[in-house]
Amino acid sequence: MRILMLEGFDRGNFSTRWRTYCVGEYLRQHGHQVRYYHLLLNVDEAPVLRGLPAVVQQAALRLIAAVRAVLARRWCRWAGRVIVLNVYSSRWLTRYLNRRCGGYVYDTVDFADTEDFIRLHCAPGWRGMPQRLKMRMNYRTFLAYVDNARIVCTNNFHCIEQAGRRGRKTHLFIDPIPNEYLKPLPQREPGAPFILGWTGSFATTRYLEEYIDVLTFFTRGRGVRLELMEGEPRFAAKANATVVPWTVDNFKQHLPHWSVGIAPLPSSVPFTGKFPGKILQYMAAGIPSIVTPKGMATHFITHGETGFYANTADEWIGFIHHFIEHPEDVVRMGRNARADFEARFSLEAQMPAYEHALSLNDTGGA
Known part of the structure; x- marks a missing residue:
């Protein structure tokens, strides 16, 4: 079948790599013709915009996106x-695609809990008004893509519930990392340093702020290292942590050497639809996790077998202590996590059901 992957991801986004390129390569290897089409460009892809003020760059990129939607x-x-991936612009395009024979698949990873993200990421009062307005407009466009899709494919239960209430057929599709993308260590070296690791972004480092006392309890004088992949430098300095720049090589090399991956979330926000993709990355790397049990996080970890759920500061301290004092559990739970990843969440495990749900093996359009 000829498959167009029409996407609006930031190309640096983790989900881009799994849901677009890894899925596309798998489909090619299984006999499909696949073409990628990026609705959104970045400044590097439009060099004429370099050197212009940021507000001009953003306005120009939005105009380019509108033109590319027509093309x-x-x-x-x-x-x-x-397959429309994470597009929240050009609402008219939903009606055009819906009129096509077979319609379109909407694959989305965000906007299931917009108000949660507004509370966390938008400045209060009038300063945050433009960003709040933009996010709510994007949410309305998101609903238009949901309403016109033949099937909604997503990585979180809350979005599935939203789409189901609107009468849409749905398919749960966790970000599919290939088995070979991350390779666990064959064995851990005796006496290796205990490393807590976190993957995220500059913006999501704020999720760690509530836990600064927990982290510094271990990083100052207790021999524990903390590595933040793409963390915010000022927070890293306060937490006595090391910021690791995100590159493919750093990602593949650092994660398997971490002792434990952490995925804390602020207690003040429900995060009903939050998809903590970092947990999936830790599992693929063969390391256990300590996780705040919110949103999709509760779908990944088996408490005491592949990691721990922690709600309070005392629980976080207790579970980190447990792993420090019981290195055999780091190994045991890490192996369990990798086995669970391969069985439930890897690209190879999920793609047969994905192809079936999206009717990609139909003869039409070949």
Whole structure:
């Protein structure tokens, strides 16, 4: 089948790599013709914008996205199946795609809990008003893509519930990391330093702020190292942590050497639809996790077998202590986590059901 992957991801986003490129490569290897079409460009892809003020760059990129949405119709006519990935712009495009034979698949990873993200990421009062307005407008566009899709494919239960209430067929598709992308250590060296690790972004480092006392309890004078992949430097300095720049090589090399991966979330926000992809990455790397049990986090960890759920500061301290004092549990739970990843969440485990749900093996559009 001819498949068009029409996507609006930031190309640096973790989900981009799994849901777009890894899925696309798998489909190619299984006989499909796959074409990627990026609605959104970044400044590096539009060099004429370099050096211009940021507000001008953003306005120009939005205009380019609108033009590219119009031009996308050519490739939509070529495709037997269109998969729209995380697009929240050009609402008119939903109606055009819906009129096509077979409609389109909407694959989305965000906006299941917009108000939670507004509370965390938007400044209060009038200073945060433009960003709040933009996020709520994006949410309305998100709902238009949901309402016109033949099936909604997503990585979180809350979004599935939203789509189901609106009468849409749904398919749960966890970000699919290939088995070979991250390789666990064959064995851990005796006497190796105990390393707590966290993957995220500059913006999501704020999720750690509530836990600064827990982290510094271990990083100051107790021999524990803390590595933040893409963390915010000022927070890292306060936590006595090391910031590791995100590159593919750093990602593949550092994660398997961590002792435990952490995924804390602020206690003040429900995070009903939060998908903590970092837990999946820790599992793929063969390391156990300590996790705040919110949103999709409760779908990943088996408490005491592949990691621990922690709600309070005392629980966080207790579980970190447990791993320090019981290195055999670091190994045992890490192996269990990797086995669970391979069985439930890897690209190879999920793709047969994905192809079936999206009817990608139909003869039409070949």
